[in-house]
Amino acid sequence: MNNSQSIENYLKVIFNQAIATDDVNTTSIAQALEVSLPSVNSMVKKLAGMGLLEYEKYKPLKITAKGRNMAAMIIRKHRLTEMYLVEKMGFGWEEVHEIAEQLEHIQSVSFFDRMDEILGFPERDPHGSPIPTRNGDFSTQKFRLLSDCQPEELVTLKALSKTTDEFLKYLNSKGLALGVEVEILEVEAYDKNMKVSYGGHTEVLSALVCSKLLVN
Numbered sequence: 001m002n003n004s005q006s007i008e009n010y011l012k013v014i015f016n017q018a019i020a021t022d023d024v025n026t027t028s029i030a031q032a033l034e035v036s037l038p039s040v041n042s043m044v045k046k047l048a049g050m051g052l053l054e055y056e057k058y059k060p061l062k063i064t065a066k067g068r069n070m071a072a073m074i075i076r077k078h079r080l081t082e083m084y085l086v087e088k089m090g091f092g093w094e095e096v097h098e099i100a101e102q103l104e105h106i107q108s109v110s111f112f113d114r115m116d117e118i119l120g121f122p123e124r125d126p127h128g129s130p131i132p133t134r135n136g137d138f139s140t141q142k143f144r145l146l147s148d149c150q151p152e153e154l155v156t157l158k159a160l161s162k163t164t165d166e167f168l169k170y171l172n173s174k175g176l177a178l179g180v181e182v183e184i185l186e187v188e189a190y191d192k193n194m195k196v197s198y199g200g201h202t203e204v205l206s207a208l209v210c211s212k213l214l215v216n
Helices: 003-020 026-033 037-049 065-087 097-103 109-119 165-174
Strands: 154-160 181-187 194-198 201-205 213-215
Antiparallel strands (some): 154 181, 154 213
């Protein structure tokens, strides 16, 4: 991996963590990237020197406006690639992450703008995550967790809060995909497992699975 790719990977992780928490620190970055703390400290200082981060010892890291825009463009390239692979090349949603990880480092803006145009300017990727615009703006539509829903509600699966290839393969095996209507039949009082109906059949989904499915 060259230096610019390493910078982009760090910035993407910091950006995603900053969305979830105000306490972005070197330890959380090291865990996410599976690298040593000295390596993270060195890169954080470099990113600060580039004007992408605000760094003070013993304080949470803050991503600057310049850093946010750069990270949003990396995420835009990644998610557009995933969408193109699924919509135009027939890949499964569980197959595209690693390919997009490689292609997101292509620097040509026009390449991804053309991809966006071919796809019809989608707002979300195959997993329901928002695709940033050329200006770095995200869709702000909020969804609920399926685990927060109640019996007799009818909801539509819109996105996933966390994805791994294994989880996506599990959803495939259950016939669960974005756009599927799900009716909540029962919620177990003890373990919060859900009995649901969708696509003409009934299934029991664990509380863990329900906590990763976003609906409206």
